[in-house]
Amino acid sequence: MKPFTYARPDEASDAVAALVADPDARFLAGGTNLLDHLKLGVVEPSQLVDVNRVTSTEITELDDGTLRIGAGVANSDLAADSRVRRRYPAVAAAILAGASGQLRNMASTGGNLLQRTRCPYFADATTPCTKRSLDEACSAREGWARYHAILGASESCIATHPSDLAVALVAVDAQVQVLGPDGARTIPIGEFHRLPGDDPTRDTVLEHGDLVTAVDLPAPAPAVTNSTYRKVRDRASYAFALVSVAAGLEVRDGVVADVRIALGGVAHKPWRATTAEAALRGRPATDEEFRAAITAELEAAEPVESPLGGNAYKIPLVTGTVVSTLRGLAGGTS
Amino acid sequence: MTTTIPLSITVDGEQRDLDVDPRTTLLDALRERLAVTTPKKGCDHGQCGACTVLVDGRRVLSCLTLAVAKDGADVVTANGLAPDGGSHPVTEAFLANDAFQCGYCTPGQVCSAVGAIDEARRGMPSAATADLAGDDVVLDRAEIAERMSGNLCRCAAYVNIVTAVEEAASR
Numbered sequence A: 001m002k003p004f005t006y007a008r009p010d011e012a013s014d015a016v017a018a019l020v021a022d023p024d025a026r027f028l029a030g031g032t033n034l035l036d037h038l039k040l041g042v043v044e045p046s047q048l049v050d051v052n053r054v055t056s057t058e059i060t061e062l063d064d065g066t067l068r069i070g071a072g073v074a075n076s077d078l079a080a081d082s083r084v085r086r087r088y089p090a091v092a093a094a095i096l097a098g099a100s101g102q103l104r105n106m107a108s109t110g111g112n113l114l115q116r117t118r119c120p121y122f123a124d125a126t127t128p129c130t131k132r133s134l135d136e137a138c139s140a141r142e143g144w145a146r147y148h149a150i151l152g153a154s155e156s157c158i159a160t161h162p163s164d165l166a167v168a169l170v171a172v173d174a175q176v177q178v179l180g181p182d183g184a185r186t187i188p189i190g191e192f193h194r195l196p197g198d199d200p201t202r203d204t205v206l207e208h209g210d211l212v213t214a215v216d217l218p219a220p221a222p223a224v225t226n227s228t229y230r231k232v233r234d235r236a237s238y239a240f241a242l243v244s245v246a247a248g249l250e251v252r253d254g255v256v257a258d259v260r261i262a263l264g265g266v267a268h269k270p271w272r273a274t275t276a277e278a279a280l281r282g283r284p285a286t287d288e289e290f291r292a293a294i295t296a297e298l299e300a301a302e303p304v305e306s307p308l309g310g311n312a313y314k315i316p317l318v319t320g321t322v323v324s325t326l327r328g329l330a331g332g333t334s
Numbered sequence B: 001m002t003t004t005i006p007l008s009i010t011v012d013g014e015q016r017d018l019d020v021d022p023r024t025t026l027l028d029a030l031r032e033r034l035a036v037t038t039p040k041k042g043c044d045h046g047q048c049g050a051c052t053v054l055v056d057g058r059r060v061l062s063c064l065t066l067a068v069a070k071d072g073a074d075v076v077t078a079n080g081l082a083p084d085g086g087s088h089p090v091t092e093a094f095l096a097n098d099a100f101q102c103g104y105c106t107p108g109q110v111c112s113a114v115g116a117i118d119e120a121r122r123g124m125p126s127a128a129t130a131d132l133a134g135d136d137v138v139l140d141r142a143e144i145a146e147r148m149s150g151n152l153c154r155c156a157a158y159v160n161i162v163t164a165v166e167e168a169a170s171r
């Protein structure tokens, strides 16, 4: 590990200023992703700016019914909050489907959204990776691509975003509160993470020095109260998603009044299935309609063929997972 | 050149002061600097749970914790769970149920179990909790396996570990 200095400011603006003054400084929250990458040599910061004193650990309800989650709230505390569990079940379920009890106690809300991909070539500083350096090629396209993207990828990167929480936040239309050098701003979660395009080094739209201060969950619509998270993985616990779905459904008189579908493990960002949602609104809440809708969404899929393991299997896996999850939300057996 | 930073933590009830390079993890500070070898280094990357300790009452991975970030913290290892050198009910349940073979993962398992039982008592849900909206958690075997999934055991003593945690939780 390269040497670095450590600072623990008492004001959020000082944390932002410290990063702005030093392009090689990084924020430290729970450290569960950053420390791993420091040891692996994936990042080599000059300075760590600990944000634990400047990010709130409170969950507060605003006058308009919004639930504001401080960026410092631990993942385990977020999942245990009774308001989150009752009003936004997909959010609690998504957190509980990820990592382990110890990691959820450490991981922060802000850090969770900023965690980097689990592409094994990204984590291995000895293999070329365009996300680590724009001068290098992508090793995954011709390599082990089993965990990689089927939607929205580019020539330069086929990585997926690993956060379970972020997928659920997309389904409930969360808003990310950010403090930057020019003041505070709000970014809808659907616009927070990026597709790789020709610059996969950037996972999100944040600029260096932008601090996530809170995540707002808007007052829940009926489809959000009736939501859940389903994750498919290689083992039953303590593994990243092959694919996942955060879904919410409101059915009136057998007809879909409102539906939310966000997919994990399929793209560089949590994938809001807007085509499927539009296809379902006003349609009967049946397996046939669910299947037709997600099939329409996946028409854009471009699976990666690779001798070391491709990812075409994700198309039927996502299809089945979405159909069974929506069936469960409609009152059937999932 | 690195400058060291002074750090003061409580380890198993005893106050310890030291200067650390900012790169030092809590695990390395405990093992290499303070000779507290109870927490073990398995993977050093957050994947095995062997380094689990309680920090301010919550189970965490000491290998992914920077020591400097925990100035003033109360750290408890498997060795300091019971007051005055006695043995903790979870430790006793591990002994009574043969919940280990080589024992390398055991200090982490025991700390994790203490944390998990406490989380369940406080009503914190897990992925195995049937009613997410409910307030009560029943620590059945499925719940215990899920809540302990962050602790790997290369000897695969899992069956007896679950039994030990079940027994300790019911006391």
Ligand SMILES: Cc1cc2nc3c(=O)[nH]c(=O)nc-3n(C[C@H](O)[C@H](O)[C@H](O)COP(=O)(O)OP(=O)(O)OC[C@H]3O[C@@H](n4cnc5c(N)ncnc54)[C@H](O)[C@@H]3O)c2cc1C
Pocket: A026, A027, A028, A029, A030, A031, A032, A033, A034, A035, A036, A051, A055, A071, A097, A098, A099, A100, A103, A106, A107, A108, A109, A110, A111, A112, A113, A114, A115, A162, A163, A164, A165, A210, A211, A212, A213, A238, A239, A240, A241, B045, B046, B047
């Ligand atoms: C073994 C293992 C298994 C895991 N399994 C899963 C899983 O199944 N599902 C899942 O979703 N996750 C999983 N994780 C990842 C875990 O959820 C993340 O590591 C964690 O959420 C990151 O949060 P943190 O607070 O520890 O972030 P840190 O490691 O402290 O920081 C991560 C990044 O975010 C930046 N950052 C931190 N806080 C802020 C802020 N407020 N504003 C701006 N930038 C910030 C940091 O600079 C850094 O770049 C796993 C991790 C491990 C080690």
Ligand code: SF4
Pocket: A117, A119, A120, A121, A122, A128, A129, A130, A131, A132, A137, A138, A139, A140, A141, A156, A157, A158, A159, A200
């Ligand atoms: S998929 Fe992206 S992260 Fe993985 S090797 Fe290619 S460029 Fe790197």
Ligand code: FES
Pocket: B040, B041, B042, B043, B044, B045, B046, B047, B048, B049, B050, B051, B052, B061, B062, B063, B064
């Ligand atoms: S040594 Fe910390 S989790 Fe493996």
Ligand code: FES
Pocket: B099, B100, B101, B102, B103, B104, B105, B106, B152, B153, B154, B155, B156, B157
């Ligand atoms: S008892 Fe040997 S690793 Fe668990």
